[in-house]
Amino acid sequence: MQFTGDVLDGIASGEVDLAFRSWRTPSVRPGTVLRTAVGMVEIIEVTPVDPSTVTDREARRAGHPGREALLAAQRQGEGRRLHRVVLRFGGADPRAAMREDTALTAEELDGIVAALDRMDARSRRGPWTRATLGLVHDHPGTRAAELAARAGRDTLPFKADVRRLKEYGLTESLGVGYRLSPRGALVWQHIERIRER
Structure with a gap:
Protein backbone atom coordinates (compact mmCIF):
# COMPACT_ATOMS: atom_id res chain seq x y z
CA MET A 1 0.00 0.00 0.00
CA GLN A 2 1.62 3.21 -1.18
CA PHE A 3 0.93 6.88 -0.52
CA THR A 4 1.88 10.12 -2.23
CA GLY A 5 4.27 12.46 -0.48
CA ASP A 6 1.47 14.93 0.35
CA VAL A 7 -0.66 12.20 1.90
CA LEU A 8 2.31 10.93 3.92
CA ASP A 9 2.87 14.44 5.25
CA GLY A 10 -0.81 14.55 6.20
CA ILE A 11 -0.55 11.21 8.00
CA ALA A 12 2.49 12.41 9.92
CA SER A 13 0.68 15.61 10.96
CA GLY A 14 -2.52 13.76 11.90
CA GLU A 15 -4.63 15.48 9.22
CA VAL A 16 -4.98 12.25 7.22
CA ASP A 17 -6.32 9.23 9.09
CA LEU A 18 -8.19 7.40 6.32
CA ALA A 19 -7.37 5.81 2.99
CA PHE A 20 -9.61 4.27 0.34
CA ARG A 21 -8.47 1.56 -2.02
CA SER A 22 -10.20 -0.50 -4.71
CA TRP A 23 -8.93 -4.04 -4.20
CA ARG A 24 -9.85 -7.52 -5.24
CA THR A 25 -8.20 -8.67 -2.02
CA PRO A 26 -6.97 -6.17 0.59
CA SER A 27 -3.18 -5.83 0.62
CA VAL A 28 -3.19 -4.87 4.32
CA ARG A 29 -5.12 -5.95 7.39
CA PRO A 30 -5.62 -4.57 10.89
CA GLY A 31 -2.32 -4.66 12.74
CA THR A 32 -0.18 -4.18 9.64
CA VAL A 33 2.60 -1.63 10.14
CA LEU A 34 4.02 0.01 7.02
CA ARG A 35 7.41 1.65 6.73
CA THR A 36 7.20 4.87 4.74
CA ALA A 37 9.36 7.89 3.95
CA VAL A 38 7.93 9.78 6.95
CA GLY A 39 7.94 6.88 9.43
CA MET A 40 5.65 4.07 10.48
CA VAL A 41 1.97 3.91 9.47
CA GLU A 42 -0.29 1.59 11.45
CA ILE A 43 -3.39 0.01 9.90
CA ILE A 44 -6.27 0.02 12.40
CA GLU A 45 -9.27 -1.15 10.38
CA VAL A 46 -10.04 -2.36 6.84
CA THR A 47 -13.70 -2.41 5.79
CA PRO A 48 -15.42 -2.87 2.41
CA VAL A 49 -17.72 0.09 1.66
CA ASP A 50 -20.27 1.10 -0.93
CA PRO A 51 -18.82 4.02 -2.92
CA SER A 52 -22.14 5.87 -2.62
CA THR A 53 -21.67 6.11 1.16
CA VAL A 54 -18.30 7.90 1.00
CA THR A 55 -18.60 11.53 2.13
CA ASP A 56 -16.64 14.64 1.20
CA ARG A 57 -15.41 14.81 4.80
CA GLU A 58 -14.03 11.27 4.61
CA ALA A 59 -12.40 12.07 1.28
CA ARG A 60 -10.63 15.06 2.85
CA ARG A 61 -9.53 12.88 5.76
CA ALA A 62 -7.94 10.65 3.08
CA GLY A 63 -6.08 13.58 1.50
CA HIS A 64 -8.46 14.23 -1.43
CA PRO A 65 -10.34 17.48 -2.13
CA GLY A 66 -13.69 15.66 -2.21
CA ARG A 67 -15.44 12.34 -2.81
CA GLU A 68 -15.54 12.71 -6.60
CA ALA A 69 -11.77 13.12 -6.77
CA LEU A 70 -11.29 10.20 -4.39
CA LEU A 71 -13.53 7.88 -6.41
CA ALA A 72 -11.96 8.96 -9.71
CA ALA A 73 -8.53 8.00 -8.35
CA GLN A 74 -9.57 4.39 -7.64
CA ARG A 75 -8.54 1.51 -9.86
CA GLN A 76 -11.30 0.03 -11.94
CA GLY A 77 -11.80 -3.57 -12.94
CA GLU A 78 -13.89 -6.65 -12.48
CA GLY A 79 -13.90 -8.08 -8.99
CA ARG A 80 -12.62 -4.91 -7.33
CA ARG A 81 -14.35 -3.50 -4.26
CA LEU A 82 -13.77 -0.22 -2.46
CA HIS A 83 -12.26 -0.51 1.03
CA ARG A 84 -12.07 2.09 3.77
CA VAL A 85 -8.79 1.92 5.71
CA VAL A 86 -8.45 3.57 9.11
CA LEU A 87 -4.82 4.38 9.84
CA ARG A 88 -2.57 6.43 12.09
CA PHE A 89 0.99 7.63 12.27
CA GLY A 90 3.06 5.19 14.28
CA GLY A 91 6.13 7.35 14.86
CA ALA A 92 9.59 7.46 13.39
CA ARG A 122 21.93 -19.16 5.60
CA SER A 123 22.48 -17.96 2.04
CA ARG A 124 22.21 -20.58 -0.71
CA ARG A 125 24.59 -18.63 -2.93
CA GLY A 126 27.28 -18.20 -0.28
CA PRO A 127 28.57 -15.18 1.65
CA TRP A 128 27.32 -11.82 0.39
CA THR A 129 27.06 -9.33 3.28
CA ARG A 130 30.61 -8.00 3.22
CA ALA A 131 30.71 -7.76 -0.58
CA THR A 132 27.48 -5.77 -0.56
CA LEU A 133 28.60 -3.49 2.25
CA GLY A 134 31.88 -2.97 0.43
CA LEU A 135 30.14 -1.97 -2.81
CA VAL A 136 27.92 0.53 -1.01
CA HIS A 137 30.95 1.87 0.89
CA ASP A 138 33.05 2.27 -2.26
CA HIS A 139 30.28 3.59 -4.52
CA PRO A 140 27.81 5.74 -2.54
CA GLY A 141 25.01 7.27 -4.60
CA THR A 142 25.42 4.73 -7.40
CA ARG A 143 22.35 3.25 -9.06
CA ALA A 144 21.34 -0.14 -7.70
CA ALA A 145 21.44 -1.64 -11.21
CA GLU A 146 25.08 -0.61 -11.60
CA LEU A 147 26.03 -1.95 -8.17
CA ALA A 148 24.24 -5.21 -8.96
CA ALA A 149 26.12 -5.52 -12.26
CA ARG A 150 29.43 -4.97 -10.43
CA ALA A 151 28.43 -7.82 -8.10
CA GLY A 152 27.31 -10.05 -10.99
CA ARG A 153 23.79 -10.04 -9.59
CA ASP A 154 20.30 -9.24 -10.84
CA THR A 155 19.05 -5.89 -9.62
CA LEU A 156 15.99 -6.95 -7.62
CA PRO A 157 17.74 -9.60 -5.50
CA PHE A 158 20.61 -7.16 -4.93
CA LYS A 159 18.19 -4.48 -3.71
CA ALA A 160 16.56 -7.05 -1.40
CA ASP A 161 19.97 -7.77 0.12
CA VAL A 162 20.59 -4.06 0.73
CA ARG A 163 17.20 -3.89 2.47
CA ARG A 164 18.29 -6.78 4.73
CA LEU A 165 21.33 -4.76 5.74
CA LYS A 166 19.07 -1.75 6.29
CA GLU A 167 17.20 -3.78 8.95
CA TYR A 168 20.41 -3.65 10.98
CA GLY A 169 20.73 0.10 10.42
CA LEU A 170 23.81 -0.35 8.23
CA THR A 171 22.65 1.20 4.94
CA GLU A 172 20.36 4.02 3.93
CA SER A 173 18.70 4.92 0.65
CA LEU A 174 19.53 8.10 -1.21
CA GLY A 175 17.67 9.79 -4.07
CA VAL A 176 19.87 7.58 -6.25
CA GLY A 177 21.55 4.52 -4.77
CA TYR A 178 22.65 3.99 -1.20
CA ARG A 179 25.34 4.84 1.31
CA LEU A 180 26.54 3.33 4.55
CA SER A 181 24.87 4.91 7.56
CA PRO A 182 27.09 6.24 10.38
CA ARG A 183 26.48 2.91 12.13
CA GLY A 184 27.26 1.02 8.92
CA ALA A 185 30.51 2.93 8.47
CA LEU A 186 31.52 2.01 12.02
CA VAL A 187 30.71 -1.67 11.41
CA TRP A 188 32.65 -1.57 8.14
CA GLN A 189 35.69 -0.18 9.95
CA HIS A 190 35.34 -2.97 12.52
CA ILE A 191 35.18 -5.58 9.73
CA GLU A 192 38.32 -4.16 8.16
CA ARG A 193 40.12 -4.24 11.53
CA ILE A 194 39.17 -7.91 11.92
CA ARG A 195 40.62 -8.65 8.46
CA GLU A 196 43.90 -7.02 9.47
CA ARG A 197 44.35 -9.15 12.59
Missing part, protein backbone atom coordinates in the same frame (compact mmCIF):
# COMPACT_ATOMS: atom_id res chain seq x y z
CA ASP A 93 11.09 4.42 11.68
CA PRO A 94 13.22 2.83 14.43
CA ARG A 95 15.88 2.11 11.83
CA ALA A 96 16.46 5.86 11.47
CA ALA A 97 17.66 6.13 15.08
CA MET A 98 19.60 2.90 14.73
CA ARG A 99 21.45 4.23 11.65
CA GLU A 100 22.73 7.20 13.67
CA ASP A 101 23.74 5.17 16.73
CA THR A 102 27.52 4.89 16.80
CA ALA A 103 27.89 4.47 20.57
CA LEU A 104 28.66 0.78 20.17
CA THR A 105 31.01 -1.28 22.30
CA ALA A 106 33.45 -3.76 20.78
CA GLU A 107 31.15 -6.54 21.97
CA GLU A 108 28.16 -4.96 20.22
CA LEU A 109 30.17 -4.57 17.02
CA ASP A 110 31.20 -8.23 17.27
CA GLY A 111 27.52 -9.11 17.72
CA ILE A 112 26.58 -7.29 14.50
CA VAL A 113 29.40 -9.03 12.62
CA ALA A 114 28.18 -12.37 14.02
CA ALA A 115 24.68 -11.56 12.74
CA LEU A 116 26.15 -10.88 9.29
CA ASP A 117 27.97 -14.22 9.50
CA ARG A 118 24.64 -15.95 10.22
CA MET A 119 23.04 -14.26 7.21
CA ASP A 120 25.93 -15.46 5.05
CA ALA A 121 25.66 -18.99 6.45
Whole structure:
Protein backbone atom coordinates (compact mmCIF):
# COMPACT_ATOMS: atom_id res chain seq x y z
CA MET A 1 0.00 0.00 0.00
CA GLN A 2 1.62 3.21 -1.18
CA PHE A 3 0.93 6.88 -0.52
CA THR A 4 1.88 10.12 -2.23
CA GLY A 5 4.27 12.46 -0.48
CA ASP A 6 1.47 14.93 0.35
CA VAL A 7 -0.66 12.20 1.90
CA LEU A 8 2.31 10.93 3.92
CA ASP A 9 2.87 14.44 5.25
CA GLY A 10 -0.81 14.55 6.20
CA ILE A 11 -0.55 11.21 8.00
CA ALA A 12 2.49 12.41 9.92
CA SER A 13 0.68 15.61 10.96
CA GLY A 14 -2.52 13.76 11.90
CA GLU A 15 -4.63 15.48 9.22
CA VAL A 16 -4.98 12.25 7.22
CA ASP A 17 -6.32 9.23 9.09
CA LEU A 18 -8.19 7.40 6.32
CA ALA A 19 -7.37 5.81 2.99
CA PHE A 20 -9.61 4.27 0.34
CA ARG A 21 -8.47 1.56 -2.02
CA SER A 22 -10.20 -0.50 -4.71
CA TRP A 23 -8.93 -4.04 -4.20
CA ARG A 24 -9.85 -7.52 -5.24
CA THR A 25 -8.20 -8.67 -2.02
CA PRO A 26 -6.97 -6.17 0.59
CA SER A 27 -3.18 -5.83 0.62
CA VAL A 28 -3.19 -4.87 4.32
CA ARG A 29 -5.12 -5.95 7.39
CA PRO A 30 -5.62 -4.57 10.89
CA GLY A 31 -2.32 -4.66 12.74
CA THR A 32 -0.18 -4.18 9.64
CA VAL A 33 2.60 -1.63 10.14
CA LEU A 34 4.02 0.01 7.02
CA ARG A 35 7.41 1.65 6.73
CA THR A 36 7.20 4.87 4.74
CA ALA A 37 9.36 7.89 3.95
CA VAL A 38 7.93 9.78 6.95
CA GLY A 39 7.94 6.88 9.43
CA MET A 40 5.65 4.07 10.48
CA VAL A 41 1.97 3.91 9.47
CA GLU A 42 -0.29 1.59 11.45
CA ILE A 43 -3.39 0.01 9.90
CA ILE A 44 -6.27 0.02 12.40
CA GLU A 45 -9.27 -1.15 10.38
CA VAL A 46 -10.04 -2.36 6.84
CA THR A 47 -13.70 -2.41 5.79
CA PRO A 48 -15.42 -2.87 2.41
CA VAL A 49 -17.72 0.09 1.66
CA ASP A 50 -20.27 1.10 -0.93
CA PRO A 51 -18.82 4.02 -2.92
CA SER A 52 -22.14 5.87 -2.62
CA THR A 53 -21.67 6.11 1.16
CA VAL A 54 -18.30 7.90 1.00
CA THR A 55 -18.60 11.53 2.13
CA ASP A 56 -16.64 14.64 1.20
CA ARG A 57 -15.41 14.81 4.80
CA GLU A 58 -14.03 11.27 4.61
CA ALA A 59 -12.40 12.07 1.28
CA ARG A 60 -10.63 15.06 2.85
CA ARG A 61 -9.53 12.88 5.76
CA ALA A 62 -7.94 10.65 3.08
CA GLY A 63 -6.08 13.58 1.50
CA HIS A 64 -8.46 14.23 -1.43
CA PRO A 65 -10.34 17.48 -2.13
CA GLY A 66 -13.69 15.66 -2.21
CA ARG A 67 -15.44 12.34 -2.81
CA GLU A 68 -15.54 12.71 -6.60
CA ALA A 69 -11.77 13.12 -6.77
CA LEU A 70 -11.29 10.20 -4.39
CA LEU A 71 -13.53 7.88 -6.41
CA ALA A 72 -11.96 8.96 -9.71
CA ALA A 73 -8.53 8.00 -8.35
CA GLN A 74 -9.57 4.39 -7.64
CA ARG A 75 -8.54 1.51 -9.86
CA GLN A 76 -11.30 0.03 -11.94
CA GLY A 77 -11.80 -3.57 -12.94
CA GLU A 78 -13.89 -6.65 -12.48
CA GLY A 79 -13.90 -8.08 -8.99
CA ARG A 80 -12.62 -4.91 -7.33
CA ARG A 81 -14.35 -3.50 -4.26
CA LEU A 82 -13.77 -0.22 -2.46
CA HIS A 83 -12.26 -0.51 1.03
CA ARG A 84 -12.07 2.09 3.77
CA VAL A 85 -8.79 1.92 5.71
CA VAL A 86 -8.45 3.57 9.11
CA LEU A 87 -4.82 4.38 9.84
CA ARG A 88 -2.57 6.43 12.09
CA PHE A 89 0.99 7.63 12.27
CA GLY A 90 3.06 5.19 14.28
CA GLY A 91 6.13 7.35 14.86
CA ALA A 92 9.59 7.46 13.39
CA ASP A 93 11.09 4.42 11.68
CA PRO A 94 13.22 2.83 14.43
CA ARG A 95 15.88 2.11 11.83
CA ALA A 96 16.46 5.86 11.47
CA ALA A 97 17.66 6.13 15.08
CA MET A 98 19.60 2.90 14.73
CA ARG A 99 21.45 4.23 11.65
CA GLU A 100 22.73 7.20 13.67
CA ASP A 101 23.74 5.17 16.73
CA THR A 102 27.52 4.89 16.80
CA ALA A 103 27.89 4.47 20.57
CA LEU A 104 28.66 0.78 20.17
CA THR A 105 31.01 -1.28 22.30
CA ALA A 106 33.45 -3.76 20.78
CA GLU A 107 31.15 -6.54 21.97
CA GLU A 108 28.16 -4.96 20.22
CA LEU A 109 30.17 -4.57 17.02
CA ASP A 110 31.20 -8.23 17.27
CA GLY A 111 27.52 -9.11 17.72
CA ILE A 112 26.58 -7.29 14.50
CA VAL A 113 29.40 -9.03 12.62
CA ALA A 114 28.18 -12.37 14.02
CA ALA A 115 24.68 -11.56 12.74
CA LEU A 116 26.15 -10.88 9.29
CA ASP A 117 27.97 -14.22 9.50
CA ARG A 118 24.64 -15.95 10.22
CA MET A 119 23.04 -14.26 7.21
CA ASP A 120 25.93 -15.46 5.05
CA ALA A 121 25.66 -18.99 6.45
CA ARG A 122 21.93 -19.16 5.60
CA SER A 123 22.48 -17.96 2.04
CA ARG A 124 22.21 -20.58 -0.71
CA ARG A 125 24.59 -18.63 -2.93
CA GLY A 126 27.28 -18.20 -0.28
CA PRO A 127 28.57 -15.18 1.65
CA TRP A 128 27.32 -11.82 0.39
CA THR A 129 27.06 -9.33 3.28
CA ARG A 130 30.61 -8.00 3.22
CA ALA A 131 30.71 -7.76 -0.58
CA THR A 132 27.48 -5.77 -0.56
CA LEU A 133 28.60 -3.49 2.25
CA GLY A 134 31.88 -2.97 0.43
CA LEU A 135 30.14 -1.97 -2.81
CA VAL A 136 27.92 0.53 -1.01
CA HIS A 137 30.95 1.87 0.89
CA ASP A 138 33.05 2.27 -2.26
CA HIS A 139 30.28 3.59 -4.52
CA PRO A 140 27.81 5.74 -2.54
CA GLY A 141 25.01 7.27 -4.60
CA THR A 142 25.42 4.73 -7.40
CA ARG A 143 22.35 3.25 -9.06
CA ALA A 144 21.34 -0.14 -7.70
CA ALA A 145 21.44 -1.64 -11.21
CA GLU A 146 25.08 -0.61 -11.60
CA LEU A 147 26.03 -1.95 -8.17
CA ALA A 148 24.24 -5.21 -8.96
CA ALA A 149 26.12 -5.52 -12.26
CA ARG A 150 29.43 -4.97 -10.43
CA ALA A 151 28.43 -7.82 -8.10
CA GLY A 152 27.31 -10.05 -10.99
CA ARG A 153 23.79 -10.04 -9.59
CA ASP A 154 20.30 -9.24 -10.84
CA THR A 155 19.05 -5.89 -9.62
CA LEU A 156 15.99 -6.95 -7.62
CA PRO A 157 17.74 -9.60 -5.50
CA PHE A 158 20.61 -7.16 -4.93
CA LYS A 159 18.19 -4.48 -3.71
CA ALA A 160 16.56 -7.05 -1.40
CA ASP A 161 19.97 -7.77 0.12
CA VAL A 162 20.59 -4.06 0.73
CA ARG A 163 17.20 -3.89 2.47
CA ARG A 164 18.29 -6.78 4.73
CA LEU A 165 21.33 -4.76 5.74
CA LYS A 166 19.07 -1.75 6.29
CA GLU A 167 17.20 -3.78 8.95
CA TYR A 168 20.41 -3.65 10.98
CA GLY A 169 20.73 0.10 10.42
CA LEU A 170 23.81 -0.35 8.23
CA THR A 171 22.65 1.20 4.94
CA GLU A 172 20.36 4.02 3.93
CA SER A 173 18.70 4.92 0.65
CA LEU A 174 19.53 8.10 -1.21
CA GLY A 175 17.67 9.79 -4.07
CA VAL A 176 19.87 7.58 -6.25
CA GLY A 177 21.55 4.52 -4.77
CA TYR A 178 22.65 3.99 -1.20
CA ARG A 179 25.34 4.84 1.31
CA LEU A 180 26.54 3.33 4.55
CA SER A 181 24.87 4.91 7.56
CA PRO A 182 27.09 6.24 10.38
CA ARG A 183 26.48 2.91 12.13
CA GLY A 184 27.26 1.02 8.92
CA ALA A 185 30.51 2.93 8.47
CA LEU A 186 31.52 2.01 12.02
CA VAL A 187 30.71 -1.67 11.41
CA TRP A 188 32.65 -1.57 8.14
CA GLN A 189 35.69 -0.18 9.95
CA HIS A 190 35.34 -2.97 12.52
CA ILE A 191 35.18 -5.58 9.73
CA GLU A 192 38.32 -4.16 8.16
CA ARG A 193 40.12 -4.24 11.53
CA ILE A 194 39.17 -7.91 11.92
CA ARG A 195 40.62 -8.65 8.46
CA GLU A 196 43.90 -7.02 9.47
CA ARG A 197 44.35 -9.15 12.59
